[in-house]
Amino acid sequence: KCITEVLFFPDLKVACKAHFTSIEGCNNRHCRYTHSGNSLSRLYNYLTLSRKSLDVCVFVLSCADLADILILVHKRGVMVRIITDNEQVNVQGSQIWRLRSEGKFSCLFSGIIVRTDNSSFFMHHKFVVIDNEILINGSFNWTRQAITGNQENLVVMNDPEIVQQFQTEFENMWTEFDPR
Amino acid sequence: KCITEVLFFPDLKVACKAHFTSIEGCNNRHCRYTHSGNSLSRLYNYLTLSRKSLDVCVFVLSCADLADILILVHKRGVMVRIITDNEQVNVQGSQIWRLRSEGKFSCLFSGIIVRTDNSSFFMHHKFVVIDNEILINGSFNWTRQAITGNQENLVVMNDPEIVQQFQTEFENMWTEFDPR
Ligand SMILES: [Zn+2]
Ligand SMILES: [Zn+2]
Numbered sequence: 001k002c003i004t005e006v007l008f009f010p011d012l013k014v015a016c017k018a019h020f021t022s023i024e025g026c027n028n029r030h031c032r033y034t035h036s037g038n039s040l041s042r043l044y045n046y047l048t049l050s051r052k053s054l055d056v057c058v059f060v061l062s063c064a065d066l067a068d069i070l071i072l073v074h075k076r077g078v079m080v081r082i083i084t085d086n087e088q089v090n091v092q093g094s095q096i097w098r099l100r101s102e103g104k105f106s107c108l109f110s111g112i113i114v115r116t117d118n119s120s121f122f123m124h125h126k127f128v129v130i131d132n133e134i135l136i137n138g139s140f141n142w143t144r145q146a147i148t149g150n151q152e153n154l155v156v157m158n159d160p161e162i163v164q165q166f167q168t169e170f171e172n173m174w175t176e177f178d179p180r
Numbered sequence: 181k182c183i184t185e186v187l188f189f190p191d192l193k194v195a196c197k198a199h200f201t202s203i204e205g206c207n208n209r210h211c212r213y214t215h216s217g218n219s220l221s222r223l224y225n226y227l228t229l230s231r232k233s234l235d236v237c238v239f240v241l242s243c244a245d246l247a248d249i250l251i252l253v254h255k256r257g258v259m260v261r262i263i264t265d266n267e268q269v270n271v272q273g274s275q276i277w278r279l280r281s282e283g284k285f286s287c288l289f290s291g292i293i294v295r296t297d298n299s300s301f302f303m304h305h306k307f308v309v310i311d312n313e314i315l316i317n318g319s320f321n322w323t324r325q326a327i328t329g330n331q332e333n334l335v336v337m338n339d340p341e342i343v344q345q346f347q348t349e350f351e352n353m354w355t356e357f358d359p360r
Binding site: 004006008010059117119121122123124125126127137138139140141145146149150151152153155159161162165166169173 | 184186188190239297299301302303304305306307317318319320321325326329330331332333335339341342345346349353
């Protein structure tokens with residue numbers, strides 16, 4: 001079935017992560033987040049529905065809630081790989097070290113592997129490929145400001161030709177940015 | 181006919197603007213730019229083929245060559261409208277004032293109208309809608325660094341449902357950012 005969905009930001013309110021990503025749902029009676037569907041909740045849906053692989057390629061990754069989702073699906077056994085910009089790894093709020101370390105939750109699993117470019121230019125993409133089947137691509141960096149502040153867009157699509165080109169781009173960068 | 185094309189950057193060389201956008205072509209025998217097709221030349225192609233309208237919505241617009249294309253099609257009678265981020269209007273190399281003034285080339289035409297947000301958040305989109313029919317969207321700001329330096333993407337498509345949603349987003353911002 002053909003998926004084409006456009007998500008625009010900013011959302012008026014921040015979607016409740018517990019409500020949209022856990023089976024138990026939200027049990028905070030005084031929850032300050034919204035339980036109504038919006039752009040962030042759709043993004044949560046797509047990410048949590050991943051079954052095999054999540055290839056994340058974003059310039060900035062500083063939103064702890066979105067990093068939580070990556071750790072969640074990693075713990076479920078989804079292969080999570082991240083490419084980001086080297087100059088963004090150490091900025092305030094960066095989730096990169098947490099993803100690399102908290103992912104290591106048992107002797108069975110290593111942390112989530114994060115690779116970066118090593119140039120003064122920007123690794124400026126903002127896309128995710130889910131299960132080699134769905135592409136989410138646009139202007140949206142994984143920051144809190146992008147969710148409720150900025151004008152941003154994401155296009156979700158599963159056209160196999162487009163998805164394949166982004167998957168190949170990801171694999172090429174993954175190899176190019178191998179630190180060894 | 182269905183258009184879906186992915187353009188990845190960086191290009192190895194800068195495409196020759198004269199070669200790809202003018203009927204006469206390039207007559208510089210010592211041209212240092214490339215006459216081989218690449219991602220920038222495809223972007224030039226799409227922009228110069230506009231017949232009615234070009235709605236440009238980009239966070240940063242500092243590439244003089246891409247601004248030249250907007251002035252070119254504006255002079256041909258294409259309705260060019262630009263939305264950009266207010267904090268980017270006065271950065272070094274910004275083409276905004278040039279677009280506003282050089283567009284005014286005769287008493288028949290006004291300059292190109294550029295509108296901006298007026299918040300500390302970012303108008304962070306990077307998309308163009310051509311003739312209300314083709315969408316070009318991705319991570320690509322209109323800067324020289326995005327052409328030959330950064331990892332960037334643009335997806336070109338003409339799926340009417342997606343194009344319509346971006347056209348509506350543009351119209352909504354155009355109204356919201358009206359300075360009057
Ligand atoms: Zn809640
Ligand atoms: Zn030339």
